[in-house]
Amino acid sequence: MGQTPPPAAAADSSWLQKSYDHVVEIERKHVAEAGGNWLVDLPLVESPDSHYVFFMEARIPAALFTRSSAFYPAIKEFTLIVPDWQFYDEITEQATRKGMCIEPATTNIYYHIRRVDTMVKVDSIHISGEQPVVTFQQPKVPAGNMVVYRSESYGSACCPKDPMWELAKEDAAVIRSFEQQHKVSVKGIYRQQQGKEGEHTDYYTLPDLTPNQRLDFILMKRSQWIVNKEKKKITFSPQVFTPWLEPFIKEGFREMREVKYDQ
Structure with a gap:
């Protein structure tokens, strides 16, 4: 794959360092x-x-x-x-x-x-x-953090109801389908409560998947995570995805609890 030609070099290259x-x-x-x-x-x-x-x-x-x-x-x-x-x-x-x-x-x-x-x-x-x-230098993950590849947040379940709740019904089926297609087990899904009306965020850590399988999972969920997608024509631009770190909360109202879908 040829490298995209760079933009014209800036007249001021003072940002360039002698060593990094x-x-x-x-x-x-x-x-x-x-x-x-x-x-x-x-x-x-x-x-x-x-x-x-x-x-x-x-x-x-x-x-x-x-x-x-x-x-x-x-x-x-x-x-x-x-x-x-x-x-x-x-x-x-x-x-x-x-x-x-x-x-x-x-x-x-x-x-x-x-x-x-x-x-x-x-x-x-x-x-x-x-x-x-x-x-x-090899980057390190500080203790007490988890590596996250995707997160999905839901608003209130009632007052008014967040439309994203309609997608929650699909999760078990789409995850099972992914597992069968790739012959893997999707683990490391953690839920964190954020409100008293069902508001929460699901974090996907995908610990046992390869980088290729993780990317396939991210792309699958990106396509799924659209309300009324059958009525929309959506084109995704090429993108670079990266994981991020989240503090792992072990107690209290915001405790992160693992979510397991029935096999």
């Missing part, structure tokens, strides 16, 4: 793809006040990061380092055609991405040869 510490490497083993949608299956703590740096070893189109805020949405500013795959592919093709070995110069595209309100502001620079020094 605590870089999160997104490897191929961390990602899954289905129908142009991607899951980056790498949980991390998202802080809107911190600057993050990612090295994208997996070949995900850069446009999905520069045109959308779906990738780790709580992060407001980050640098994305992407190998120039188009350049490397051209070198490989040239070497194969000529029957020779060509050692390409290390070539990366650096994107500086800032999310301001509903806008995504992007600067970029293309560097071939000597690169900024990069030090990788």
